Amino acid sequence: xxxxxxxxxxxxxxxxxxxxxxxxxxxxxxxxxxxxxxxxxxxxxxxxxxxxxxxxxxxxxxxxxxxxxxxxxxxxxxxxxxxxxxxxxxxxxxxxxxxxxxxxxxxxxxxxxxxxxxxxxxxxxxxxxxxxxxxxxxxxxxxxxxxxx
Numbered sequence: 001x002x003x004x005x006x007x008x009x010x011x012x013x014x015x016x017x018x019x020x021x022x023x024x025x026x027x028x029x030x031x032x033x034x035x036x037x038x039x040x041x042x043x044x045x046x047x048x049x050x051x052x053x054x055x056x057x058x059x060x061x062x063x064x065x066x067x068x069x070x071x072x073x074x075x076x077x078x079x080x081x082x083x084x085x086x087x088x089x090x091x092x093x094x095x096x097x098x099x100x101x102x103x104x105x106x107x108x109x110x111x112x113x114x115x116x117x118x119x120x121x122x123x124x125x126x127x128x129x130x131x132x133x134x135x136x137x138x139x140x141x142x143x144x145x146x147x148x149x
Contacts (some may be wrong), residue, residue, distance in 0.1 A: 001047070005040035006032060020127055037109040045102035049095055 009032050017027040048119075070083040100121065107117055119127065 002036075005036035005038075005043075008039045009035045014039055031072075036107065038113060039104065041047050041105050045098070045105070049098050049102070052095060053091070082092065082123055 013031055014034065015026055017031050022031075066087050070087045074080045074083045103121060107120065110118060
């Protein structure tokens with residue numbers, strides 16, 4: 001994944017840095033890695049979130065996973081559904097935080113690659129809400145015009 005990201009950077013970038021007299025370490029740190037991060041971050045973030053969902057580990061491998069801890073508690077209290085709902089809410093919270101963090105990191109490394117930055121999740125929701133509101137208003141206008149005839 002990391003190797004693929006570094007290989008995705010055009011060789012002309014390092015040649016241009018050498019032509020400008022920039023050293024190899026600085027070329028890698030200041031030119032190659034920031035461009036490679038555009039392709040590394042989505043893959044690494046998706047793998048992290050997928051691993052979290054697949055292995056049900058919340059924080060540290062030494063700590064029991066969340067579902068095992070919930071099983072220990074509901075074996076004593078016999079309240080299965082509420083504890084599984086709490087575990088589900090924890091998973092949703094953790095994956096949401098990781099997803100939002102990933103989108104912000106992707107947005108940071110997308111600067112300069114396009115003329116406009118991609119929208120944030122909040123901006124996408126707002127745009128969808130505006131589109132629905134505009135559709136609703138158009139349908140109201142057409143209904144009013146039909147009633148006035």
